[in-house]
Amino acid sequence: MSQQQWNSVDDYFNSLLAPDDKALHAALRDSEAAGLPHINVTATQGKLLHLLALTQGARRILEIGTLGGYSTIWLGRALPADGRLISLEANPTHAAVARANLARAGLAGRTEVRVAPALDSLARLVAERAEPFDLVFIDADKPNNPHYLERALELTRPGSLIIGDNVVRGGDIADADSTDPSIRGIRRFLELIAENPKLTATAVQTVGSKGYDGFSLARVNG
Ligand code: SAH
Ligand code: DHB
Ligand code: MG
Numbered sequence: 574m575s576q577q578q579w580n581s582v583d584d585y586f587n588s589l590l591a592p593d594d595k596a597l598h599a600a601l602r603d604s605e606a607a608g609l610p611h612i613n614v615t616a617t618q619g620k621l622l623h624l625l626a627l628t629q630g631a632r633r634i635l636e637i638g639t640l641g642g643y644s645t646i647w648l649g650r651a652l653p654a655d656g657r658l659i660s661l662e663a664n665p666t667h668a669a670v671a672r673a674n675l676a677r678a679g680l681a682g683r684t685e686v687r688v689a690p691a692l693d694s695l696a697r698l699v700a701e702r703a704e705p706f707d708l709v710f711i712d713a714d715k716p717n718n719p720h721y722l723e724r725a726l727e728l729t730r731p732g733s734l735i736i737g738d739n740v741v742r743g744g745d746i747a748d749a750d751s752t753d754p755s756i757r758g759i760r761r762f763l764e765l766i767a768e769n770p771k772l773t774a775t776a777v778q779t780v781g782s783k784g785y786d787g788f789s790l791a792r793v794n795g
Contacts, residue, residue: 576784583615583782591616596678597646604641607670613640614712614738615781618788619647622710622736625790626651629734631707635698636660637691637721638713638738642671642684648710649680658684659698659706661691661713692717695724705730711762712738715755718762726771731795737762741778741787766791 587593593616604613614622626634626648632655634648639662649658658680662668668688675684687694691713709725711718718737725735740746740763745756766774766789774791 574780579780579784580782583617587616591620596674597643599677600641600643600646600674603674604643604670607641607666609641609667609670612783613643614647615783617781618779618783619644623647623651625734625736626708629707629732632656633704633706633708634658635706635709635725635728637695637709637711638662639671639686640667642674642678642686644710644712645671645675645684645686646678646680648708649675649678649684652683654683656683660684660686661694662686662688663690663713664688692720692724695721695728699724699727703728705733707733709733709735710738711736714758715739716758718758719765722762722765726769726793729793731793733793735766735772735791735793737766737776737789737791739786740776740789741785743785746787763789770794 622644631651632653636645636648639645639660645660652658665688668686671686675681706728709729711721740759745751746759751757766772771794772791773794774789776787776789778787
């Protein structure tokens with residue numbers, strides 16, 4: 574199996590099931606123009622996030638790691654008119670690009686990008702006793718994933734869904750002896766999920782236009 578085949582299948586699925594509209598296309602174009610890294614989710618993955626949020630009937634969504642707001646648009650579009658999405662981003666340039674992309678997508682009223690290291694923003698949300706989130710998408714600096722999980726558990730309710738991006742990393746995740754801080758962070762994250770009796774979870778490997786990776790899904794029991 575080759576990257577070329579994965580691209581062809583993604584192109585086919587995208588054209589059928591996750592076609593690019595003006596706002597999504599422009600979001601990627603302007604992210605590229607601003608020099609942001611190409612590490613957004615793919616269109617079919619974005620559509621999966623959208624479907625999961627719809628299935629959840631999510632009214633409140635928390636995203637950790639905004640980049641240019643591409644995944645944020647997919648998630649934000651699943652919200653009802655009075656829904657709310659808070660996305661956490663440390664890099665002010667990324668946040669500025671994301672805000673413009675969200676405004677063009679008509680989501681400025683439902684979405685908010687908070688610019689600070691996510692651990693600080695999460696501590697503030699906990700201190701503010703923020704209403705629980707129905708869905709949390711964890712997609713920022715992977716070494717902090719164990720901390721992000723801990724905070725996500727404080728900020729959710731029974732029935733909430735916690736999604737972790739990039740849990741496969743080309744297969745490196747299976748290396749128990751890895752010294753890569755990202756791999757160690759994701760492995761600890763998955764172990765904490767697995768050992769938590771309050772979570773029902775799985776992880777799925779994916780291939781596509783962004784190569785070989787995967788995501789984890791955990792539901793807070795109740
Ligand atoms: N969810 C986006 C991709 C996010 S890429 C999408 O799929 O479209 C990861 C983002 O996390 C980057 O923008 C990076 O600047 C941000 N990030 C890295 N470390 C962070 C931290 N400690 N706090 C908040 N954001 C961080
Ligand atoms: C990286 C981060 C991501 O969130 C992603 O989806 C792909 C790659 C990275 O830091 O390399
Ligand atoms: Mg990611």
